[in-house]
Amino acid sequence: MDSAQAYGYMLYFVSLMTMGGIYAIMCLGLNIQWGFTGLFNAGIAGFFAIGAYVSAILTTAESTSHLGGYELPIALGLVGAMAVTAVIAWLVGLLCIRLRSDYLAIATIGIGEIFRLILKNEIWATNGARGIAKIPLPFETLSEPWNKIGFMLLVLTVVALLYFVIERARLAPWGRLMTGIRENEHSARAAGKNVERFRIEAFVCGSVLMGLAGGLTAHYIKFIGPGATEPLTTTFLVWVMLIAGGSGNNRGALLGAFLLWMIWSFTEVLTGRLPAELAVKAAYFRIFLIGLLLQVVLQRYAGGILPERRPTTAQQSVEASSQ
Amino acid sequence: MDFINFYLIPGIVLGSIYALGAIGVSLVFGILRFANFAHGELMLIGAYVTYSLIQFTGLHPLVVLPIAMLFTSLVALGIDHSFYKPFRASKSTIVIVASFGIALMARSAVQIIWGVDQFSYSPGRIQMPMVFFDTLRISPKHIWIVSFTLVLMAITHVILSYTRAGKAMRAMSDSAELARLTGINTENVVKTTWVLGASLATAAGVFLGWDSHLHSMMGFYMLLPMFAAAILGGIGQPYGAMVGGLIVGLAEELSAYPWIGENPLLSPAYKAGVAFALMIIMLIWRPSGLFRGRVF
Numbered sequence: 326m327d328s329a330q331a332y333g334y335m336l337y338f339v340s341l342m343t344m345g346g347i348y349a350i351m352c353l354g355l356n357i358q359w360g361f362t363g364l365f366n367a368g369i370a371g372f373f374a375i376g377a378y379v380s381a382i383l384t385t386a387e388s389t390s391h392l393g394g395y396e397l398p399i400a401l402g403l404v405g406a407m408a409v410t411a412v413i414a415w416l417v418g419l420l421c422i423r424l425r426s427d428y429l430a431i432a433t434i435g436i437g438e439i440f441r442l443i444l445k446n447e448i449w450a451t452n453g454a455r456g457i458a459k460i461p462l463p464f465e466t467l468s469e470p471w472n473k474i475g476f477m478l479l480v481l482t483v484v485a486l487l488y489f490v491i492e493r494a495r496l497a498p499w500g501r502l503m504t505g506i507r508e509n510e511h512s513a514r515a516a517g518k519n520v521e522r523f524r525i526e527a528f529v530c531g532s533v534l535m536g537l538a539g540g541l542t543a544h545y546i547k548f549i550g551p552g553a554t555e556p557l558t559t560t561f562l563v564w565v566m567l568i569a570g571g572s573g574n575n576r577g578a579l580l581g582a583f584l585l586w587m588i589w590s591f592t593e594v595l596t597g598r599l600p601a602e603l604a605v606k607a608a609y610f611r612i613f614l615i616g617l618l619l620q621v622v623l624q625r626y627a628g629g630i631l632p633e634r635r636p637t638t639a640q641q642s643v644e645a646s647s648q
Numbered sequence: 649m650d651f652i653n654f655y656l657i658p659g660i661v662l663g664s665i666y667a668l669g670a671i672g673v674s675l676v677f678g679i680l681r682f683a684n685f686a687h688g689e690l691m692l693i694g695a696y697v698t699y700s701l702i703q704f705t706g707l708h709p710l711v712v713l714p715i716a717m718l719f720t721s722l723v724a725l726g727i728d729h730s731f732y733k734p735f736r737a738s739k740s741t742i743v744i745v746a747s748f749g750i751a752l753m754a755r756s757a758v759q760i761i762w763g764v765d766q767f768s769y770s771p772g773r774i775q776m777p778m779v780f781f782d783t784l785r786i787s788p789k790h791i792w793i794v795s796f797t798l799v800l801m802a803i804t805h806v807i808l809s810y811t812r813a814g815k816a817m818r819a820m821s822d823s824a825e826l827a828r829l830t831g832i833n834t835e836n837v838v839k840t841t842w843v844l845g846a847s848l849a850t851a852a853g854v855f856l857g858w859d860s861h862l863h864s865m866m867g868f869y870m871l872l873p874m875f876a877a878a879i880l881g882g883i884g885q886p887y888g889a890m891v892g893g894l895i896v897g898l899a900e901e902l903s904a905y906p907w908i909g910e911n912p913l914l915s916p917a918y919k920a921g922v923a924f925a926l927m928i929i930m931l932i933w934r935p936s937g938l939f940r941g942r943v944f
Binding site: 363365367420421424426427428430431432434435436438439442445446557558561564565568605606609610612613615616617619620623624627 | 677682683685730731734735741742744745746748749750752753755756757759760763764868871872875879915917918920921923924927928931932935
């Protein structure tokens with residue numbers, strides 16, 4: 326292996342960890358919604374897109390083809406992305422959270438679709454199908470491998486920070502209450518908890534992370550358009566990551582995200598080597614197999630690789646240690 | 649007259665298609681108690697199988713429709729047996745995840761077998777619309793679609809009202825527990841539900857493909873209007889789903905009519921948003937739907 330090849334592998338590894346980290350952020354978000362609280366979100370790609378476009382519009386230089394010209398620092402762009410996603414998720418939650426998750430699932434699909442329509446049709450703001458280009462990348466002043474490595478470290482730091490915060494929240498009364506709502510909504514209500522408010526909180530927290538992931542992706546790829554991500558595939562991939570890794574378990578969410586992203590990326594490399602006609606079909610075969618994997622996990626290994634471990638009460642841990 | 653030719657009639661045609669799909673969504677939701685995200689994909693499979701049957705036989709879509717219905721019903725039964733049945737006893741939210749996966753698997757299977765190009769049932773042939781009273785123009789295929797929808801709805805009505813299986817379905821939709829206690833074989837009811845739902849979905853898919861063209865995303869785009877129609881009519885209420893489908897179809901087409909001034913009231917690009925808005929309004933105002941369906 327010569328040095329150019331080694332350099333190529335190194336760059337591939339960096340991109341693998343960067344995108345894996347971005348998916349891990351979404352996976353942690355979905356874990357708050359589905360894993361902790363039992364809220365079904367089928368519009369992950371919608372929140373992702375909101376975050377991506379908001380951050381892109383806030384940070385790009387003035388352009389005649391789309392809204393913008395604010396040239397804010399990237400950090401503010403990401404904060405903006407999270408704020409806008411939060412407001413939208415809050416509105417969705419306000420409208421649909423009272424009903425069972427089936428309805429929320431349908432409503433989130435609708436939200437995702439409407440956002441796709443807006444991004445495609447409001448050309449004055451989003452440049453329509455051509456998308457927004459020249460989005461600034463952090464550490465752009467650094468030379469070739471170092472800017473990418475810098476961005477990877479940034480993403481991984483964000484993932485690590487989020488993991489500690491969310492894991493702390495899971496063990497705190499807040500997280501235990503969320504699980505309580507998931508397991509038995511009526512008893513949570515009987516205990517005097519405002520179930521709607523906490524559900525909306527969980528929904529907003531999760532969606533904000535999806536918006537953040539969108540913003541990070543926009544800066545990473547430096548371009549965002551309606552075709553940059555296939556909405557259903559993105560949403561579905563995050564779902565499979567969480568279910569396979571272990572729904573309700575934050576470490577499971579991280580493991581699932583990196584593992585699935587590696588499988589997804591490796592198979593893409595493999596199918597890319599096929600003749601053109603087969604390669605197109607193989608791309609769909611990949612989605613089919615990921616779907617099948619989800620079914621197998623759901624039926625045979627319902628807990629995922631790292632199943633959920635509920636925090637023990639002080640009483641239980643005393644009993645456990647005395648045995 | 650433009651109003652009738654370009655807005656009202658397309659609205660009724662689209663409404664008929666939504667209604668056929670929504671009956672299945674509503675019945676499955678009412679009887680199996682989960683939102684089946686793969687229902688649009690049953691339409692997709694039905695429409696593509698019909699396309700292949702037309703290619704093989706050279707017959708008219710309506711002639712090969714029953715064979716496609718049979719095939720799609722078998723697919724639906726197979727999916728239910730392998731992927732939904734294991735979760736019958738567990739918390740129903742898990743089944744939604746499974747159905748979400750099935751939707752993607754079914755769609756990618758169609759994309760593998762038929763590719764992603766658009767197809768048409770009768771390429772190159774454009775039928776001239778029939779003209780009534782000098783200005784009223786109706787395309788023959790629209791007459792066929794609406795009359796066949798009425799026939800299928802009448803058949804559905806007879807099945808639900810006068811046959812044992814249909815009565816059992818309605819009983820189970822009202823209360824699965826009571827239905828079981830009165831000695832109804834609930835697994836058989838589930839099978840009947842899938843056959844009925846898949847057959848109507850096939851018809852809806854074929855009509856949609858006949859009205860415009862076939863593409864691999866058509867099932868997914870139908871999902872939102874079908875659920876809107878089912879919720880509008882009331883979950884578990886097949887007659888409500890018929891009315892709901894018609895309302896959603898009409899609302900989507902009529903929203904583009906220039907009611908005020910010269911421009912369309914709502915840009916046609918946002919048609920899909922109308923179904924969503926109707927659904928949200930209904931969920932806030934009256935979640936049980938117009939026909940007093942179930943609320944979960």
